[in-house]
């Protein structure tokens with residue numbers, strides 16, 4: 001197996017920061033990107049490159065498409081493409097502050113910071129609604145098979161594709177639901193994480209049951225709760241060898257398959273949506289050879 005960014009496979013850290021960057025018009029990002037590749041360890045810093053950046057470099061990776069927009073009754077799923085995604089992972093929030101300064105300085109010649117989102121592990125791995133998140137994630141070899149490209153040659157093998165969405169929860173709506181309504185909307189019991197059989201088809205785990213898709217639609221989810229002065233929610237982050245599983249699940253969530261939308265939309269909504277390609281590693285740094293660098 002080719003070397004990959006190990007932060008993808010590891011459990012989510014205690015604290016994290018998600019930064020997105022746009023390209024400064026008229027600049028050539030080549031040298032800056034080379035420096036970033038040298039400095040990235042793939043563990044405390046996971047990097048994803050957006051399609052606009054690849055096109056600027058005259059490169060294209062066919063699997064890296066545009067994030068799809070969905071509109072259904074009362075539901076909007078936006079697409080908010082951006083050039084560069086950086087996931088800083090740490091155990092100490094102060095470390096994130098210093099790493100952010102270093103990263104912004106390193107990128108300053110060609111990239112402008114667009115957004116900073118602070119995230120954290122909650123109650124051992126729960127969403128802010130109190131539900132355990134990640135229970136049905138693949139593990140070990142299976143996780144590697146799900147998340148990383150293989151059989152496509154040097155430069156591509158070990159890379160991954162990530163879908164990222166910032167979801168904004170509305171706790172006035174969520175807290176007004178009874179315990180039973182909340183459990184029915186997820187499809188699991190909050191108290192003991194037990195999967196419930198007798199729940200409506202709108203239950204989130206009914207919409208997304210990975211084995212129920214043809215072909216099966218497995219994802220390696222590494223989502224984390226976030227909060228700041230503007231609100232709070234879940235930073236949904238899912239790694240895969242392509243975007244097929246994510247897109248199949250998202251379609252079913254918005255009700256495109258059978259007209260039934262995911263009960264999650266009753267109390268939360270996505271406010272961003274981006275796709276990125278996460279390069280593999282080689283000799284301790286990002287391998288950008290697939291882009292001809």
Ligand code: HEM
Nearest residue numbers: 127131132133134135136167205208209210234249250268
């Ligand atoms: C605010 C947004 C979301 C929240 C709070 C949320 C929460 C949860 C929770 C609590 C579970 C059950 C435990 C587990 O297996 O992890 C779950 C399962 C799952 N979620 Fe989400 N989720 C969100 C968005 C999404 C999105 C956007 C997708 C994909 C498009 C997705 C895909 C999945 C999958 C694949 C499972 C496992 C289903 C299974 O095989 O049983 N989730 N989610």
